[in-house]
Amino acid sequence: MSQDLPTEVLGEASPGSSDDLHTLAPGQPFGPYTIEQAIGRGGMGEVYRARQQTPVNRVVALKLLQQRLRGTLAETLFQVESQALARLRHPFIAQVYDAGSLEGQPYLAMEWVEGLPMSEWISRRRPNRRQRLALVAEVARGAHHAHANGILHRDLKPDNVMVVSEQGREQPKIIDFGVAVAWLAERHDEGTPPRSLVERVGTPTYMSPEQRGGRADLDPRSDVYSLGVMLLQMLLGDELEPWPTLDSQRCAALLRQGSWTQPEDPEGLQLQLRLRSLPDELRWLLARALAEDRQARYESALNLALDLERFLDQRPLEAAPESRLYPLRKFLQRNRLPAALAGLTILALVGGLAVALYGLRQAQTERANAIAAAEQARVEAARAERVSDFVRSILGAVDPDVARELDKTLLRKVLDEAAERARTELADDPAVLGSIEAVIGRTYRNLGEPARALPLLERARDQGELRSVVDMRILSMAYDDLGRTDEAMATLDGFRAQLVPEQGEQGIDVLQLDAERLEYL
Structure with a gap:
């Protein structure tokens, strides 16, 4: 177009x-x-x-x-x-x-710009969340350049941002500054247009509160609000409505609430559910950009762009509330390998202990119920003992103090040997084998090895050893890491179909799956 x-x-x-x-x-x-x-x-x-x-x-x-x-x-x-x-x-x-x-x-x-308006680009191309956030960050950087040269756009909206293809990549082009030059005109001694003429520029849906109120002292934070509305529409769009029409003021009010209170009207409830499906960090970011008081907004469009880029790089946001744990969590997200090395030992210990205790409890209960169940109790106890022995043998091969210094190659070798031993030594007990392969598969995925993780996780699923939302999320992420998005979606959809009869459409696990599913839209 x-x-x-x-x-x-x-x-x-x-x-x-x-x-x-x-x-x-x-x-x-x-x-x-x-x-x-x-x-x-x-x-x-x-x-x-x-x-x-x-x-x-x-x-x-x-x-x-x-x-x-x-x-x-x-x-x-x-x-x-x-x-x-x-x-x-x-x-x-x-x-x-x-x-x-x-x-x-x-x-x-x-x-002359050959491209698609931003909203049409979203509807046609269906970019993922990362691509959408990167696009808004670039628009914000362009707006900041205009602000640095004394120009407010005053009418930033999807129709005024074209997405073009240049040098093999798609990028935005801000167009139609129209008559949005009041801020600059105020600095000219001659030819200054009256405020009443330039203040009529703008589109109500994207106007900041001060612009809607007719304030004369607009500054770059007014354009930041408009960018926030576009970002909101980008993030809340879905397959049926890629570019939704939203009440930005209502959304901003919901985001400013300290806690979620259920709206009385169905539309407000649906809007709240869509906002709650977003990661906390994106809600913080939107709340800052859409603040009613401009003093609480990002100081500049560049600050908004930098926070979007921090989110994409898994670094702490400017918009985040004060917290000692938050920077640590972001550090761990950026450094998965060291965290996985430490987590492997803990995971194996906790997993082995949990399976052993569960098997022992089951054995005691079955023996107490009836003599006829004694054989089953013995089998369960033996199964727990085999798992415990197996986990202990794996842990015995890697000293926890030394594990912190191991590189990824050595850890992969340990896991490869563990998987091979499990297939050989536990082949006659598929349930135990499935439990072990689930642990190893999750560890592979956390180390960024989806190709090794996926076969193990699939076999564990087939043995019924993936039972929680977290388990299914890890399996779907492994599919997505390998570019098999359709299978990732099918995994979440299939598990959702199992949960709905038990929990209903508003069950917490069902809503969590719906939120995960939005990641692949």
Whole structure:
């Protein structure tokens, strides 16, 4: 789709305006430009797709001011806009090539953007959450560049962000700064447009509270709020509604609550469930960007971009509440191998002890119930003893103090040998074998070895040894790590179907599975 400039660029169309508009036909020259197609018309002017002949051969978006507005405040605003936008040089902002007047006709020549509006890109491409967050971070960096040059956009929304393909990657282009130059105009001694004219710029859904209230002292935090609304829509979209229409003020109010209280209306309840499905860190981030009081928002669009990038890199967020454990948790997420080495020993100890105690308890109960169950009790006790012996033999091969210094290659060798021994020594007891393979499979996955983890986890599942949401989540993540997203989804869906008859649609495990499922949309 080619660049689509909405009427906010041009002003609302007015009756009779076409009579005094300098209309150009396809093929007609205009200075160094040749008109190819009329794109849009409004009360302030007209936009064309045109081709520049000299000194560079390229396609441009040519914006002309309506003749009847010459000599008015609108022309002053147009000139200030041209001067302001010409200062911007950023890969995520549509560039202004040329501005001036030909035969008394003011014009502005801008980069022609071939791409899709952000909302349409989301609907068509269905990017994953990581791609969506990275895109908003880039938009925020582009907005920060404009702010650093004294320009507020005032109308950041999906239609004003195009997603284009450049040098093999998709990236955003902010377009249509329109007449959003009040902040800059206040710094000019001459040609300053009145606030009443520029304050009408904006789209209510994406306006900050201070912009909706008509405040004159807007600053970059107003654009930060608009970015927050777009981020909210990106994160809460689903397959049926990739770009949902949301009450941003209601969402912001729910995010500001210290604890979740059930809304009385169905729409509010559904909105709350969607917000609760997001990770805590993204809720913190959204609450900061959408704060009612701008003093509580991110100080700049760059700060928002940096927090998004921190989330993607698993680093602590600026928006996070104060906590001593939170930075430690993020450190462990970034350093999985050392944590897995320590966790392997603990996991084996706890797992072996739990299985042994469970088997012993079962044996005692069965013996007490009836003589006929004595044989079964003996089998359970023997099974627990075999598991305990097996786990002890594995732990005996690795000194816990030494394990911290082992590299991944040695740990993989230990696990490979453990898996082979389990298949050989426990082949006559599939249930015990499944339990052991589940432990080893989870450890492989935590070490970033999904290809080794998956066969073990699948066999454990087939033996009925994966029984919890956490177990199924690990199995689905192993599928996803290997690019088998459909099987990851099927794993969660199948387990959900088992839980619904027991817990209902609002059961805590069912809601947790629904939240996990959103990760693959």
